[in-house]
Amino acid sequence: MPHRQSAPGSIFTKAKPLALVAVALLMALAIVNPFREMLAQDDAWIYARMVQHLLATGHYQLDPATAANMPVQIYLAAGLAKVFGYSLVLLRFTTLGLFVVALICLYLLLRELRNPAVVATLFTLAFLANPIVLLLSFAFMSDVQFIAWVLLAQLLYVRGIRRQSAWLLLAGSLAAGCAIGTRQFGIALIIGLLAAWIITNPDARPSLRLLIIALAIPCATAAAQVYFGVRTPNLVQTWRLRETHVYLTSPPLVLVHEVFWRLSLITQYLAISLVPLLPISFVIARRLWKERFGRVPLWVLSILGCAAIMLALWMSSSLTARPGAEHREGLWAPLELIWLLPMQFANFPAIMRLIDLLGIVGAAPLLCIFFHGLKRLRSPRRLRPETIFLIASGLGLLVLNMPYGQLNDTYMAPMSIYVLLLMADLLTKNPPTRLELRISTLSCVAVLLFMSIWMRAQYNYLEALWKSADTLQREGVAPADIAVNLHWQLYHGLFDTWIAAGHPVSTEDWYQKQRHQAHYLVGVADRPEAPPGWQLLTFYEYRNVYLAKRYVTTLRRVAQ
Secondary structure, three states: OHHHHHHHHOHHHHOOOOHHHHHHHHHHHHHHOOOOOOOOOOOHHHHHHHHHHHHHHOOOOOOOOOOOOOHHHHHHHHHHHHHHOOOHHHHHHHHHHHHHHHHHHHHHHHHHOOOOHHHHHHHHHHHHHOHHHHHHHOOOOHHHHHHHHHHHHHHHHHHHHHHOOHHHHHHHHHHHHHHHOOOHHHHHHHHHHHHHHHHOOOOOOOOHHHHHHHHHHHHHHHHHHHHHHHHOOOHHHHHHHHHHHHHHOOOHHHHHHHHHHHHHHHHHHHHHHOHHHHHHHHHHHHOOOOOEEOOEEHHHHHHHHHHHHHHHHHHOOOOOOOHHHOOOOOOOOOOOOEOHHHHHHOOOHHHHHHHHHHHHHHHHHHHHHHHHHHHHHHOHHHOOHHHHHHHHHHHHHHHHHOOOOOOEHHHHHHHHHHHHHHHHHHHHHOOOOHHHHHHHHHHHHHHHHHHHHHHHHHHHHHHHHHHHHHHHHHOOOOHHHEEOOHHHHHHOOHHHHHHHOOOOOOHHHHHHHHHHHOOEEEEEEOOOOOOOOEEEEEEEEEEOOOOOEEEEEEEEEOOO
């Protein structure tokens, strides 16, 4: 069909490769503004404290509040802090720097897999616009840094396997070691390499010498992670192990329920992650609807998958669902997984339900694409070793997440990479029209713009909170005597006092107790004024997501 060849004249190829992605990233940076001395409402306060401890003592120490061991992330940030000085802005830019690496590596990996520039640019832009990825890219969390190392390792491994290059595989081995040293789930790369070597025909697979080179560093890093985790588990690691033990030792029916719930929710959240690609997802799936998986048409499997997600949302989970999603306010509780999305939209139930619906609707083409790709595994020995490596790495990541007690929405970000690779391959085989490309591009930009504006409003609020509390601390007020948001107080020692007290209640309850006893209160208000019993000291003005003026006030308790 002649119109299928119109893509080379599109917006993608008129600009240099990655230029569109670079402009979109700069737009997001300009809107959000990363130059803020504050942390978002996530676990970054834990890792920031680990960097502080390393700088102060010269020794790496796992914080008692984390189950994840990430020496690569902490040493990298501490090394940069030695040069530029420690700040929360610097920590954020370590993640943003690796996010740029992830974008470049994803584009180059797509090109290495023989996807044209038009497809590689679109899917790299979609990864940038992924709501969960974008939120994580401005945080000092391990997720985006882990993704960057994984993508770098995969790019080097794929090139090394194709060229039979020991040096490229050694470089990939180092990147894979950094991935495992950032997050233990990087072991999926080891699974992928072993599967590629075992399954591929002997005449096509790398030599045993090259395999050993590729595996050396990640295997050593994985062994070190296991050793340190087993030798001296901290409080939170013990909790996570206990959660996983309870999960895995549940009665068979409960375990089946949990596996079904997890698989359904992972599918939904992957569809949410790919919302920017929703138009092109239906374009790809439309060409596959009538194909069959066995004797069942793909459109039937897609509808059944959407029904499974709705059933899982109605069933919920007593082990891993967030507390606010246990059907206390109705049968359907949207966004059941804990962490970023419910933290962002907890006060906006309509948006939460819209995101949930997009995940259900988007799951239909996603499942169609997945089952089509699954048909290729019927003859795995016909696949090239680098293809088996990527497929096995993605499946390995899924398998490693299934038995782990905790399941957060942030865990979908690394999994979404493999869906992007699969979708890009299908789009390359069935080139899109210029109109389809334009619609998909506009969809990515629209989601990116919405999330950037939303994040700016949230960060305006958090920056005003942190600035107010930091001012009080510089004036000599003890952090324990300042009632501000939970994460500021955790960063400034609340978790330590909770541990010292024998953790008698939850951290949230302990925070509320400290808040009631504090003599200084930092909070948000419609007007800069003090309620009875308090004196207004200072206030900061900021704009919320609706561009309305709000105020963060600093109050001092008046002696009675």
